[in-house]
Amino acid sequence: MFYVPCSMIYSYKQFSSGFALITSIFIMLLMLTLGLYATSFVLTEMKISGSQSNSVKTYYLAESGIAEAIWRIKNDAAWKNGFEGSAAWSVDFTRNSALYPAGSYRIQISNTEKAKGNIIVTATLGLDGTVSQRVVKTNVYKAMGESVIGQNGEFADGNIDMSGSNLHVYNGGFFSNGNIIINFWSNIIADGDVQAVGNINVNQSSHITASSTRDRSSTPPPISIAMPAVSFDDAGDPLSYKSRANHIYTAKQFSDLLFANRNKTLTLNGINYVTGAAEILYNNDLIINGALVADGNITVGKDYAPCVLLLLFGWSTFSDITINNDGSGAPSGLLSKGRIDFETCLGSFNGKGLIYANDFVKILSIPKKFDLTGALIGRKITLTSLWEGVNLTYDNTMVNNAIGLALFSPIVTVEHWEEEY
Amino acid sequence: MIKNNHFKIKNDGFTLIEVVISLSISVLIFILLTQVYLLAQSTYKETDARAEITQNGRVILDRMIREIRQTPDIITQIPTTAVEPIPSEIMFQDGHDISQIRYIRYFLSGTDIKRQVIIYYFPSAPTYYVHVYDTDEPLPHNPPIQQILEEKIIGEYVSDIEFYGGQLLNINLYLSRNGQTSIISTAVYGRNL
Secondary structure, three states: OOOHHHHHHHHHHHOOOOOHHHHHHHHHHHHHHHHHHHHHHHHHHHHHHHHHHHHHHHHHHHHHHHHHHHHHHHHHHHHHHHHHOOOOOEEEEEEEEOOOEEEEEEEEEEEEOOOOOEEEEEEEEOOOEEEEEEEEEEEEEOOOOOOOOOOOOEEEOOOOEEEEEEEEOOOOOOEEOOEEEEOOOOOEEEEEEEEEEOOOEEEOOOEEEEEEEOOOOOOOOOOOOOOOOOOOOOOOOOOOOOHOOOEEOOOOHHHHHHHOOOOEEEEEEEHHHHEOEEOOOOEEEEEEEEEEEOOOOEOOOOHHHHHHHHHHOOOOOOEEEEEEOOOOOOOOOOEOOEEEEEOEEEEEEEEEEEEEEEEEEEEEEOOOEEEEEEEEEEEEEEEEEEEEEEEEEOHHHHHHHHHHOOOOOOEEEEEEEEEOO | HHHHHHHHHHOOOOOOEEEEHHHHHHHHHHHHHHHHHHHHHHHHHHHHHHHHHHHHHHHHHHHHHHHHOOOOOOOOOOOOOOOOEEEEEEEEOOOOOOOOEEEEEEEOOOOOOEEEEEEEEEOOOEEEOOOOOOOOOOOOOOOOEEEEEEEEEOOOOEEEEEEOOOOOOEEEOOOOOOEEEEEEEEEEEEEOO
16 A cells, blocks of 8 residues: 655645646637737738739729720820820820729829820829829830931932932931932032931032931931831732732833833833833833832833933933822832843932832932922932932822832820839 | 644635636737637638739630630631620630641639530531631532631639630630639730731
């Protein structure tokens, strides 16, 4: 038989008195804390989830505000005229009860320049006792129909060389991705800017008058412009010149056609496509009511010797060229996949349209006036001995008609999209 | 004397009332904790469902808006106002890939939003796709054959979708899952229409 000493039992009893109570209180507090934490966690989750859901709804509300702003710029006369007509135009518009009874958005547009502006839409949505807000910003730009070469009557991807020539560019300037070299008593006048990504070199004997001249030493220097591409005979392209051609000739057929009409005036209508070189000799007057397009080179006023020889006998055999545009939006001009040469036996040239050469354009010793309304585009452009002068009137429509616009090109382009909360 | 003391200590336990009270408190605490747990569980399910339907709504609308914004032609007759019957599907010409004429159709199938890519062709030229409204030559001018190139589920948990409006097209998307519902509304401008 084992007995615990009386003194030990007494001390144990003293120690355990109230232990269960403290333990119970401790456990209850622990459980209460856990319960409160779980409740708080649950409530926070509910709030986060609710605000996330509302924020998505508000975002789409703001997006509908952007859609309305762009729609109004395109369709609302007051907005359209303001956006396209003034660099200082701005508008502040609020739509209440938009899509939701407690939804609204505020559209703020301010132009940075004509037809270019910032749109800020602030959408507010009240749901379940809370209000959420989203701000969406975007830039819009509307192409106002300016051609891809800008306000330039003459554009070259390489150098523009002018020697012994008089040139007046009306309603625009000229631009080179290379250098502009003017020498040998040339006199150049441009209503617009003369710009070269490289250098502009004007010989002391020559003179240039322009709205401004800028080259690589200017601040900021001109930024190069990509040489515009022309779809000549791209397979499967319904808008290529070959696909749209009214008449397609081989080089031989075209040559025979000119020969059959020598010393006469030949009229070509629509788009005339030559699958080779097109050589217009000294004794062919040509009226082109549209465009002459060639896979090969186009040469106008060729064969110097016989035309000068005949001139000595009093028989003028210079080829006069007239290019007309019917104003319907159809292209007009001379376009070559190779080069275009205007040579000495070209008589008067009066054209409305685009002169475009994938390679170079050379205008050499033309004895008569050379008037072009449209633009001149080439990989390189050389004007030599044009004492009678070249009058070049930049016409945006002629350039756009000939180069064409991209399919489905949006009128209003969203350039940037950004969200705020 | 020592023996008596020992006996007394052995009988010094909890009374019945103490046991009953402590058990009752324990049960109450257990019930309370269970309730909190169940609440947390149900809230988790609710928030999960809400997040899921919100995410689905966003995926559906983002994709749909991008394609409608670019389309050159909407084939489905859309009412200008939100007056019944409001269509719960839309078919339009694909404005992104213009190398061939293709149509895109969004429609409600059960609780899923599906996207179809559809082409039309005439038997005489099966590789050349035509418009849905084209007819062949000669008489009797048969309509083209329809072929579904692709059909995919874009989003789930959709109870309804509505399209109405003109160039500024309104879309109402109704989503529902585990008792949670959400309506997301927006408008899109078809800039090539």
